[in-house]
Amino acid sequence: MDKFVRLTAAACPIDIINLNTDQLLPARFLKRPRAEGIGDALLRDLRFDSAGHEVADFPLNRPAWRDAKIIVGARNFGCGSSREAAVYALVDYGIRCVIAPSFGDIFSGNAVQNGLLTAIVTDAEAADISAMLAHAPDLPLTVDLETQTILCGNHTYAFIVDPVRRAKLINGLDDIGLTETYRDRIATFAAEDRIRRPWAIPGGVP
Amino acid sequence: MAFDVTSGLTLFDKLWSAHEIVRRDDGEALLFVDRHYVHEGSFHAFDQIARRGAAVAHPELTFGVADHYVPTRGSRATIANPEIARMVRQLDDNTAKHGIRLFGLSDPRQGIVHVVGPEQGLTLPGLLIVCGDSHTSTHGALGAYAFGIGASEVAHVLATQTIWQRKPKRMRVTVDGKLGSGIAAKDMALAIIARIGADGATGHAIEYAGSAVRGLSIEGRLTLCNLSIEAGARLGLVAPDETTFAYLKGRPFAPVGEAFARAVEDWSALRSDDDASFDAEVSLAAADIAPIVTWGTSPEDALPIDGRVPDPAREPNEARAQYLREALDYMGIAPGARLTDIAVDRVFIGSCTNSRIEDLRAAAAVLAGRTSKVAGLVSAGSSLVKQQAEQEGLDAIFRDAGLEWAESGCSMCVGINGDLVASGERCASTTNRNFRGRQGPGARTHLMSPAMVAAAAVTGHLADVRPLLAGRKP
Numbered sequence: 235m236d237k238f239v240r241l242t243a244a245a246c247p248i249d250i251i252n253l254n255t256d257q258l259l260p261a262r263f264l265k266r267p268r269a270e271g272i273g274d275a276l277l278r279d280l281r282f283d284s285a286g287h288e289v290a291d292f293p294l295n296r297p298a299w300r301d302a303k304i305i306v307g308a309r310n311f312g313c314g315s316s317r318e319a320a321v322y323a324l325v326d327y328g329i330r331c332v333i334a335p336s337f338g339d340i341f342s343g344n345a346v347q348n349g350l351l352t353a354i355v356t357d358a359e360a361a362d363i364s365a366m367l368a369h370a371p372d373l374p375l376t377v378d379l380e381t382q383t384i385l386c387g388n389h390t391y392a393f394i395v396d397p398v399r400r401a402k403l404i405n406g407l408d409d410i411g412l413t414e415t416y417r418d419r420i421a422t423f424a425a426e427d428r429i430r431r432p433w434a435i436p437g438g439v440p
Numbered sequence: 441m442a443f444d445v446t447s448g449l450t451l452f453d454k455l456w457s458a459h460e461i462v463r464r465d466d467g468e469a470l471l472f473v474d475r476h477y478v479h480e481g482s483f484h485a486f487d488q489i490a491r492r493g494a495a496v497a498h499p500e501l502t503f504g505v506a507d508h509y510v511p512t513r514g515s516r517a518t519i520a521n522p523e524i525a526r527m528v529r530q531l532d533d534n535t536a537k538h539g540i541r542l543f544g545l546s547d548p549r550q551g552i553v554h555v556v557g558p559e560q561g562l563t564l565p566g567l568l569i570v571c572g573d574s575h576t577s578t579h580g581a582l583g584a585y586a587f588g589i590g591a592s593e594v595a596h597v598l599a600t601q602t603i604w605q606r607k608p609k610r611m612r613v614t615v616d617g618k619l620g621s622g623i624a625a626k627d628m629a630l631a632i633i634a635r636i637g638a639d640g641a642t643g644h645a646i647e648y649a650g651s652a653v654r655g656l657s658i659e660g661r662l663t664l665c666n667l668s669i670e671a672g673a674r675l676g677l678v679a680p681d682e683t684t685f686a687y688l689k690g691r692p693f694a695p696v697g698e699a700f701a702r703a704v705e706d707w708s709a710l711r712s713d714d715d716a717s718f719d720a721e722v723s724l725a726a727a728d729i730a731p732i733v734t735w736g737t738s739p740e741d742a743l744p745i746d747g748r749v750p751d752p753a754r755e756p757n758e759a760r761a762q763y764l765r766e767a768l769d770y771m772g773i774a775p776g777a778r779l780t781d782i783a784v785d786r787v788f789i790g791s792c793t794n795s796r797i798e799d800l801r802a803a804a805a806v807l808a809g810r811t812s813k814v815a816g817l818v819s820a821g822s823s824l825v826k827q828q829a830e831q832e833g834l835d836a837i838f839r840d841a842g843l844e845w846a847e848s849g850c851s852m853c854v855g856i857n858g859d860l861v862a863s864g865e866r867c868a869s870t871t872n873r874n875f876r877g878r879q880g881p882g883a884r885t886h887l888m889s890p891a892m893v894a895a896a897a898v899t900g901h902l903a904d905v906r907p908l909l910a911g912r913k914p
Binding site: 252256262315319321337338396401414424428430433 | 638
């Protein structure tokens, strides 16, 4: 997993509340193997019309934001389906950070597994940053995970991130590797649990 | 005893502590997973463990179900679409390779994972259940701690049978009183989502309580818990009770005889203590809940059927007005329109939300002796539900009404098996998401109960089912 410490990049405001994972990655692209890359399908039905033409005024299609690495979103970003491929689509497109007032729980869990930072700011701060970007589209944002701040022009905003997720992103940690260090404790728990909750085994107790 | 006598604890607290293997100083805990359900979409996770060369730690606690991509019409033995055939075959191969029991396409128990788990008695009170699907919250209806996870977490569970979690906050949603005639669990759930919003329960575990919840059948509770995620909650719970135990007794994978009695004894302790406190409390009166339909592009855009859609011109908050304009524009509905004036093009009865036998009976009670004015598809939640419905003659009622009676799968809820709503078409649907393009690019979805979908079918527009039930057996 790629580490995330500090990023300075173009940021694209997408002011859509409840921007769910069905929008981030429409279901018809879910069959695609990861190795093929999935960035072209990101926000497909919002970036392109039904005839396959780019929607010129969709933010991510505007020249200044086409290569954005940061998205500034609205409330409940990534709600809905648990499809981790929605995160793959963002990451494959080049997005490394989404800033929003709130995120779907499953989405933000999936994001950290793929080195994508979900930074929480208030509604007013998200609106502020979006307004500044609308005024100055080329204005780069600097997102610093160590200090948990976003630098936007002359303004600095603090953001919230779960401390465990922060550590994982900074260190690029892998969960399975970490869990394997607890192997003995898991085995002990499982053995004791079979006595404590015999009915938890499928098919009951012989 | 699996669960000690306690005070001050919620049902969720008890479920959490029964599964905690390790709690770290940073607040994350490693939890033991009792059941792991996988489906065709789990291929990313199988690919991840293959890359690591990892084995499946507990194949006997892992169960595969073919549901998301399976055809519901035409031949299921030979799938015409090669991409869909590959998705179904991948699940066959991955489960066979790792020794995981599969309820595959040719198994008579095949169906939607969130229908099959409870039906087979795999889902039990007190279990921790995960699946790479957000509607895993469904299984909380039986008092299980069940939640949806992403592909990397699925890989983690396959490799270790555990999952890292931070303890969510606890919310209690209490619905007291008696639901009116013709009002279903779906109406209750949509009323709750409309009240608290699509992110109203984010970061929370919901416990549903109150006399109206206790009064629901297991099918109704499954519908209620299923929709928890549409309010942002990863899980929903109903404390197990006599209704639960009666439902589970004799299910194929449930404990038998003495073991069942012992289990019931343990499960009876699975309820919130009288002095438990919750981080958030919401309460509704069952008598105030009317038949509800959604009008917009989020499940929170839900209103009683006798209402009108919002008018952005009357909305003082500009951001909200903009949201309303975009939602109404996508849905092709005039501002302020009466809900009952909205004509539909087709109907769908199915999905993990509303495809169980009671759901089919409720729709059939409205459709019996009547004709649908629009095309429609009925897909039972499992092959066993389909068989039971046929024994009860419900399939004939649907067919006589002009609807198509199909095989079981996720079908038109998510459309990835090819069951799609055409662009611009409006569908009255028993499903869980009215997101833009959910049932197909450009599709317009209105969520409602099975009886309300039946009412839309026979009238050709969104309609209150209650007059149609007058003089009929409830």
